[in-house]
Amino acid sequence: MELAHNEGYVLAxxxxxxxxxxxxxxxxxxxxxxxxxxxxxxxxxxIRRRSARTAAADQTVTGKTSDA
Incomplete structure (x- = not known):
């Protein structure tokens, strides 16, 4: 395979x-x-993540875990 005139451009x-x-x-x-x-x-x-606080609050309110 010859690259000919484009060899420098292609390699660069x-x-x-x-x-x-x-x-x-x-x-x-x-x-x-x-x-x-x-x-x-x-x-x-x-300092905790907001999503961790929301999940903990949901468990407290509903008494359920979010694990499926």
């Missing part, structure tokens, strides 16, 4: 795409770890 495009994907994956990974640390810190401080 693949390289740029690969670098961009690595950067995005790294960014998402680092951000995820940061959010997990923040959630752990908030949980240790006694």
């Amino acid at each position: 495009s693949y390289a740029i795409t690969a670098v961009a994907m690595v950067i995005i994956i790294g960014w998402v990974y680092i951000d995820s770890r940061s959010r997990q640390r923040e959630l752990k810190r908030l949980d240790e401080a006694g």
Whole structure:
């Protein structure tokens, strides 16, 4: 398979795409770890999620659990 005149363009495009994907994956990974640390810190401080409060309030009112 000959790439002929487009060889440089095609290879540069693949390289740029690969670098961009690595950067995005790294960014998402680092951000995820940061959010997990923040959630752990908030949980240790006694701050709960709104959905957890709503579920606990529903159980108190109805006497039922939300587990199916």
